[in-house]
Amino acid sequence: MSHNTFGRLFRVTTWGESHGPALGAVVDGCPPGLRLDEGMIQPWLDKRRPGSSRHVSPRQEADSVRILSGTFSDDRTGGAITTGAPISLIIENTDVRSKDYADIRDKWRPGHADYTYDAKYGVRDYRGGGRSSARETAARVAAGAIARQVLGVNTHIRAALVQLGDLKIDRTSWDWEAVDNNPFFSPDAGIVRAWETRLDELRSAGSSTGAIVELHVSGMTAGLGEPVYGKLDAELAAAMMSIPAAKGVEIGAGFDAASMRGETAADGMRAGPDGPQFTSNHNGGVLGGISTGQDIVLRVAIKPTSSIRIEQATLDRDFEETTISTKGRHDPCVGIRAVPVVEAMAALVLADQMLRNRGQNG
Amino acid sequence: MSHNTFGRLFRVTTWGESHGPALGAVVDGCPPGLRLDEGMIQPWLDKRRPGSSRHVSPRQEADSVRILSGTFSDDRTGGAITTGAPISLIIENTDVRSKDYADIRDKWRPGHADYTYDAKYGVRDYRGGGRSSARETAARVAAGAIARQVLGVNTHIRAALVQLGDLKIDRTSWDWEAVDNNPFFSPDAGIVRAWETRLDELRSAGSSTGAIVELHVSGMTAGLGEPVYGKLDAELAAAMMSIPAAKGVEIGAGFDAASMRGETAADGMRAGPDGPQFTSNHNGGVLGGISTGQDIVLRVAIKPTSSIRIEQATLDRDFEETTISTKGRHDPCVGIRAVPVVEAMAALVLADQMLRNRGQNG
Amino acid sequence: MSHNTFGRLFRVTTWGESHGPALGAVVDGCPPGLRLDEGMIQPWLDKRRPGSSRHVSPRQEADSVRILSGTFSDDRTGGAITTGAPISLIIENTDVRSKDYADIRDKWRPGHADYTYDAKYGVRDYRGGGRSSARETAARVAAGAIARQVLGVNTHIRAALVQLGDLKIDRTSWDWEAVDNNPFFSPDAGIVRAWETRLDELRSAGSSTGAIVELHVSGMTAGLGEPVYGKLDAELAAAMMSIPAAKGVEIGAGFDAASMRGETAADGMRAGPDGPQFTSNHNGGVLGGISTGQDIVLRVAIKPTSSIRIEQATLDRDFEETTISTKGRHDPCVGIRAVPVVEAMAALVLADQMLRNRGQNG
């Protein structure tokens, strides 16, 4: 939860720049004895991969992951399993264009981390955005796949795009099956056409748009979360806001809760077959920072891609006024590829909290 | 950032239950040589104190803070200063009523942490909500006063209530002077009457309402925040979501960013007298997780108080269905007293990030 | 494990100065449901208490501990139990003499933290040594008593003094029963007379002596310890070296292992009734940083008390050469009262590692 390490017992450290030789993650504290090989990680990376439709960055990256440590296989284990030792994951960068970086080398792109990295560190790897590139999230997704193994098959972590620009899905048409069958991860097949039209228009205008991602976790057990500063919702909020371009996060009723009255907002309890059954889920599955067993439901606001072709006012490194028009291969809506990243971050938080809860409470 | 400790270099550990003998905080890692005595902490506690108007809980607590360690005074220091040793703060609970807790002992209040504490720990101090009571935030406010000393007089951390129920302030009437001159911390004096009427009605109905708090930090330096998991906005989000009843947080344009186009959302840069001047602040003072030097602007959604007189469906500890109507002394809108807590949490995050930045970058 | 906080899941934060109003500890992450009241902590404090014989400091401190939070009692719990919330412990300082501190205010006592605190912090609470006083260890002992509850009755943590000055016990006379029946915690009753004579002589000469404490933990389970930087022996070493005046720590054969051959040093394994039985314990119960299940055996070297009446060369705060002779109430051998502190630190390490192991490995 600092610098490039996330988590307390299930810990992930990521590294790598957009145009360096590789990027990766070290996953430490993983329980032993879990099945793990590259084939269990690759599908999640493929979901996040650029170049998969005309609506995302055309950069061609295989995003092939290799496991360098932390698993073991012999005739007794019957396939690779985790050993409890740190798991090192590596993904090589292959489609790194030797292009002219002159513009972003000397100018700060508005809305980007260019200026703040220079202000903080005095030096910046400007090639493709360096460490601040969204490419970094590939390592999160790879680590998230391991977190899913920790959580087990009963925990279902799914996210979807519920708003693109000002175009919102029709919630009555929500269908999880639809999510993987359109290039936007939309749960509403009916809106896909409108989103395509919108993105085509933005792309040709050299502009971009924001979006909202919604996460659902089902199969939760009650009791995850540490009051008062390690609350489950607090850590989920941090995890989501650490995703590039995230500008807001809300759980359950979220900002709508501000307008509610107490008798509406509180989720009543009835007797259910395996414990309490709640009459609603305005709290998004968390009370007092601890999971209730209901589905966790949260939303993340993603701002429009800052790298756009439209010319913008900015400064160069000598603080002289200038303009910039960012070329290169960019997603017109980074919110789309944020969907698997939101899932991965949720998996990391939950796996860590599961181990922490087991540590304290047995 | 786990359990009851917040921060990495500037670290705050809080303790205490609502109806125990006392509550407090230990502030560790504080720089030495800062002026500090009780008189510098008490005003912030007074702001958060219950019993100050008919719109907040009538519980009478002096909330007098005592410093038990970590400061020193002799003729050379000319008044008490911090020594670099841990600062122990204690606030005694005085108005603890010996009332009948039978109802909340055996039943779970909807919207409360009652059920989740039982689910996690198997035991629960039900007296006044125990550890999950909002009373715990007094310790945060006390610690936040020390964080302000660390940040220095140039950093101004201010929050205000911008929405109560569905009643939003008129932003064109924003006046920071007004905030401390009404019982709601409203920056818009014109809405006070309407809010009073609304709260009187809710109180007599035995109900409650949600609210939105907005934070502004001015006098920021650029460069605070640690990519990629210790981003300034990620830590602010966690800090805010750890406040009791918080359900959402957004920075800058927040959820509105989802509907924006790239050329609007990105804040252009022009040459200013001391560094860059931004043409807007849709990013809320943070880019790539690092402060830009602009004001930090964020909003926190607070749900309605869950403890209401109106009868609600719930379960008892034997999982039998029943109803509950919560008596006792409660705020009809916990969002009001959340205002100084939001300020305190921002101060804690910023002080910690300041020291961490100084550690890495000198 | 930084500043004033020890542990990762079972976490202890201590605070307080020697001559301040009080000192204390906050114990966080404690499992719920454990029996805990002051009566379970006080006996360990009594063992460490000054003023108990002529061989330790004559300061009169009741060292009465109060629990301010984190436990709960009602007719269902049948006595106070832990709730999983932070446990705040406080011990008031009562015998604080209003004496003249002029000497230690302006001069640095050789062998003490006086100079280094000034060098690091630029300010120093010189009253009785402030934060660097061995009085701080009372809080460790109180917290250690809670750690013992976590570990359970099968884990026996015992320490003894095995050397005072150059006078070593006769190991063939080792008797744990003897330890609590002499003022030195000696396991060899036969050496008590000689140690008394030695201390009487040192006290009248205004001098002091070093000592060696030996720790034995029996009832260990195999599997505690985290390779490679959270090894059980590494954390025990840090814990012991954090005790005031500690200058060395060794486990099992320790420094003697340097002279051994491989076939002697390695502890052979035979089949035992409940798992392996080792033919020796040169490794002190730890292999590869993980407990073997054998007894943990380690030794801690404690230097002579630095506060002595004999005049020593030193500097004042203006870097002028001068001499100092420390009056006040000091232990002629701080190693004696270090015995319960060594036990407490071992308990803290083991409780934390137990929870961490449970977190990762179930």
Add this chain to the structure above:
Amino acid sequence: MSHNTFGRLFRVTTWGESHGPALGAVVDGCPPGLRLDEGMIQPWLDKRRPGSSRHVSPRQEADSVRILSGTFSDDRTGGAITTGAPISLIIENTDVRSKDYADIRDKWRPGHADYTYDAKYGVRDYRGGGRSSARETAARVAAGAIARQVLGVNTHIRAALVQLGDLKIDRTSWDWEAVDNNPFFSPDAGIVRAWETRLDELRSAGSSTGAIVELHVSGMTAGLGEPVYGKLDAELAAAMMSIPAAKGVEIGAGFDAASMRGETAADGMRAGPDGPQFTSNHNGGVLGGISTGQDIVLRVAIKPTSSIRIEQATLDRDFEETTISTKGRHDPCVGIRAVPVVEAMAALVLADQMLRNRGQNG
């Protein structure tokens, strides 16, 4: 300081098994703007490398390090410099023999982590010792080279072998020049012949021996170290005890301090050209857990290599009694190659404490 991560601000996470494809480290929190390329790391790895003389393991590993992230070079930087982003280091394993592991697969080698890894994790990568192999220390040495860059050229960190078996160096012949001119890192050229004879004899007997390493750090500034649980000597002790085969650590007079009187043990202070000058260094450069500015002097006891050809009693995984004679390529005295590892661990502790001190105290 847990699992496979070391440090708080300057953080090192290592990964990799002895016979896996590679091992490595991620160094996070490194200050930006420091010169760093592979050429600055490789010499330290070469010093630790196996196969360099007949007295160490004959395994042939080039130990070539590659930097995969965290540095940047363009015409403005004039060579590679750190960027503040995580630095990923990788070292490929090349000389991994496809030999029969049957013996160590099914049996636990006495004195090794074989049994404890099985007891803790239920699975063990037995190939060459897996994660518990001393090969892991290559990553520490690589990271230590970066820590040296952080500390700067004025801090000299040097270690030497001062005892091999029961053969101790003659301290009056101490010569730092000698250390790099013999295969033992001995500062006493006169003892080299005797050590060679001893090792030749042990090797032919299929046995091994312990040793003692001594560390000197000069050019220290006063003020590093965090009381009371992050003391400089406590962290050095943990760092040293985390080295494979370490069984003891002492600082300054160490265990000899137990026999001293107070007036001898305390280091007097006189006025020096740049601050205090101490009349002795029995405290090894640390008082109250904080550096005094004197040289840091400590010693580490290393036990004999546990992998020996001589047959030993042990158990197999079915808890049946058996014997084992370990073949393979092993150091007859792991203490020799521990010398550069001791240096590296000291560098890691000091760099981290330097940043932490700067964070709190400016």
